[in-house]
Amino acid sequence: MSFHGSTARLSEARRVAIFGGTHGNEMSGVALVNLWIKNSDDIQRRGVDIKPFIANPKAVEKCVRYVETDLNRAFTPENLSASGGDEFPYEVRRAQEINRMFGPKGSPEAYDVIFDLHNTTSNMGCTLILESSKDHFNLQMMNYIKKAISPASCLVLLNEHPLLKYSTCRSVAKHAVGLEVGPQPQGVLRSNIFEAMRVILKHALDFIELFNEGMEFPPCTVEVFRVNERIDYPRDANRNIIAMVHPNLQDCDWEPLNPGDPMFQTFDGKTIPYQGSCTVYPTFINEAAYYEKQQAFVTTRRETLAASSIRKA
Amino acid sequence: MSFHGSTARLSEARRVAIFGGTHGNEMSGVALVNLWIKNSDDIQRRGVDIKPFIANPKAVEKCVRYVETDLNRAFTPENLSASGGDEFPYEVRRAQEINRMFGPKGSPEAYDVIFDLHNTTSNMGCTLILESSKDHFNLQMMNYIKKAISPASCLVLLNEHPLLKYSTCRSVAKHAVGLEVGPQPQGVLRSNIFEAMRVILKHALDFIELFNEGMEFPPCTVEVFRVNERIDYPRDANRNIIAMVHPNLQDCDWEPLNPGDPMFQTFDGKTIPYQGSCTVYPTFINEAAYYEKQQAFVTTRRETLAASSIRKA
Numbered sequence: 219m220s221f222h223g224s225t226a227r228l229s230e231a232r233r234v235a236i237f238g239g240t241h242g243n244e245m246s247g248v249a250l251v252n253l254w255i256k257n258s259d260d261i262q263r264r265g266v267d268i269k270p271f272i273a274n275p276k277a278v279e280k281c282v283r284y285v286e287t288d289l290n291r292a293f294t295p296e297n298l299s300a301s302g303g304d305e306f307p308y309e310v311r312r313a314q315e316i317n318r319m320f321g322p323k324g325s326p327e328a329y330d331v332i333f334d335l336h337n338t339t340s341n342m343g344c345t346l347i348l349e350s351s352k353d354h355f356n357l358q359m360m361n362y363i364k365k366a367i368s369p370a371s372c373l374v375l376l377n378e379h380p381l382l383k384y385s386t387c388r389s390v391a392k393h394a395v396g397l398e399v400g401p402q403p404q405g406v407l408r409s410n411i412f413e414a415m416r417v418i419l420k421h422a423l424d425f426i427e428l429f430n431e432g433m434e435f436p437p438c439t440v441e442v443f444r445v446n447e448r449i450d451y452p453r454d455a456n457r458n459i460i461a462m463v464h465p466n467l468q469d470c471d472w473e474p475l476n477p478g479d480p481m482f483q484t485f486d487g488k489t490i491p492y493q494g495s496c497t498v499y500p501t502f503i504n505e506a507a508y509y510e511k512q513q514a515f516v517t518t519r520r521e522t523l524a525a526s527s528i529r530k531a
Numbered sequence: 532m533s534f535h536g537s538t539a540r541l542s543e544a545r546r547v548a549i550f551g552g553t554h555g556n557e558m559s560g561v562a563l564v565n566l567w568i569k570n571s572d573d574i575q576r577r578g579v580d581i582k583p584f585i586a587n588p589k590a591v592e593k594c595v596r597y598v599e600t601d602l603n604r605a606f607t608p609e610n611l612s613a614s615g616g617d618e619f620p621y622e623v624r625r626a627q628e629i630n631r632m633f634g635p636k637g638s639p640e641a642y643d644v645i646f647d648l649h650n651t652t653s654n655m656g657c658t659l660i661l662e663s664s665k666d667h668f669n670l671q672m673m674n675y676i677k678k679a680i681s682p683a684s685c686l687v688l689l690n691e692h693p694l695l696k697y698s699t700c701r702s703v704a705k706h707a708v709g710l711e712v713g714p715q716p717q718g719v720l721r722s723n724i725f726e727a728m729r730v731i732l733k734h735a736l737d738f739i740e741l742f743n744e745g746m747e748f749p750p751c752t753v754e755v756f757r758v759n760e761r762i763d764y765p766r767d768a769n770r771n772i773i774a775m776v777h778p779n780l781q782d783c784d785w786e787p788l789n790p791g792d793p794m795f796q797t798f799d800g801k802t803i804p805y806q807g808s809c810t811v812y813p814t815f816i817n818e819a820a821y822y823e824k825q826q827a828f829v830t831t832r833r834e835t836l837a838a839s840s841i842r843k844a
């Protein structure tokens with residue numbers, strides 16, 4: 219990246235991948251990627267090589283999130299630099315393979331953009347997930363997509379938290395974009411979620427084509443929700459869950475949660491209020507896959523990021 | 532059963548079981564049964580022995596539907612009469628065990644009533660499932676529950692189909708009652724679904740207590756939806772699914788589906804209409820667990836059953 223005046227000059231995005239089935243029971247991405255592998259008309263763009271790719275085929279075959287360990291947590295420096303083979307869990311070996319195909323992570327040879335398609339059981343609507351507040355290419359893409367799909371909306375979740383950030387598949391690319399659409403149960407394919415995901419991808423690829431063709435994108439601001447804190451379910455002394463997400467909070471992803479608001483309801487009917495010191499915006503509320511991660515929801519803070527003007531170098 | 536005038540005289544229901552976790556990832560039943568095992572205040576009724584019971588503990592532990600084979604299809608005469616041990620799948624051995632504890636199926640020693648608690652990803656609301664149109668005790672119970680929860684509603688699904696009926700856990704009892712509440716994703720516990728299930732069980736147990744105390748229940752009619760036909764997803768020559776439940780049908784469980792109405796939408800956007808010859812009432816629409824059973828939904832016909840007056844013998 220270099221600047222000419224206030225405009226950031228960035229390399230073209232020539233190599234783009236679309237991952238589905240990073241979690242094998244999140245069906246929209248699996249169906250879309252399989253569709254595009256058979257017929258790529260939808261995702262062809264001038265001057266861009268776009269590769270649809272099933273990230274965890276064994277998990278897709280079994281219709282489970284993962285076979286041995288969560289692939290979307292496996293792209294750590296330790297895993298990617300380890301040598302050896304069969305003694306590693308399947309997903310660690312798959313992460314190494316993906317890193318060889320689309321990376322190496324952090325290198326100039328890495329893919330320019332990876333979109334990773336996920337579903338959630340939470341009522342999150344269309345959510346784009348970024349890992350850096352300083353990636354002006356991605357921020358401009360977010361701005362472009364938000365404008366293109368208006369009056370429908372999509373929100374941006376920024377996971378830049380020093381402890382809660384995790385080592386995603388898409389982090390192999392120079393620009394990592396997660397797309398999380400819900401609510402959709404695991405193992406279920408809903409036409410409305412499929413369609414919402416398809417439309418967002420369309421606009422994202424349009425943006426890349428326009429950028430590669432030399433369009434300048436003027437400075438803009440992007441509203442994001444920054445990951446703040448992970449909230450676990452209330453538990454007894456044996457670590458068993460003793461409460462559910464409160465009906466007032468269930469399905470209210472992205473809505474303000476204020477100190478004192480109902481947060482959980484115990485099995486015997488007592489309300490547990492939110493005890494934080496300020497308003498937060500919960501998301502991933504009651505996501506099926508996060509019970510095992512001891513997470514009932516994650517709190518976020520609303521923030522406005524500035525993106526500089528960008529143009530192809 | 533004997534008749535005095537037009538009143539059927541039936542035995543008391545002294546032994547009642549409540550099964551949760553027949554499918555290990557259907558969380559409302561698991562949570563309620565675990566709660567009642569710890570504290571049975573909610574389910575105590577005069578003169579009734581009520582046993583809350585986790586039917587498939589291994590599947591619950593792994594939060595999967597089943598470990599080796601579907602427990603709720605395993606109560607066949609062949610399985611229950613087979614002798615031998617470790618060579619059978621876990622769920623077949625468990626079925627034999629459950630049959631010894633709560634049966635034997637079809638014998639005078641069997642439990643009087645088994646309630647089996649299930650969740651579905653379909654938008655079915657509260658559904659009670661019966662296996663016989665001739666069980667006046669159960670029909671009277673349905674009538675009682677429907678009146679008790681009004682203006683909330685619960686529907687009755689009658690699975691008496693010669694081919695589509697399957698060998699459920701609850702079929703071990705003299706009176707088998709399934710309770711299916713949704714929509715709830717697998718592996719997720721929603722407070723509204725938990726509460727709906729708790730309330731229906733409360734009324735069901737109240738009915739049993741009143742019956743045992745000698746109350747006479749006058750003749751009544753019960754509207755049921757009789758299982759008619761299983762509809763699979765459209766597939767290509769390789770048996771891969773090529774379409775989704777149409778957005779006009781998704782979430783419309785129990786609503787009339789007329790010949791010509793949209794039924795599926797292919798991945799490339801074409802509508803496939805319902806081609807049947809008369810109006811049906813679909814249910815279990817887009818249930819996650821039924822992809823493997825080649826079932827997109829089941830059609831039903833509406834029917835009104837007459838229940839005779841009943842009273843304790």
Ligand SMILES: [Zn+2]
Pocket residue numbers: 240241244335336337
């Ligand atoms: Zn995912």
Ligand SMILES: [Zn+2]
Pocket residue numbers: 553554557648649650
């Ligand atoms: Zn079930």
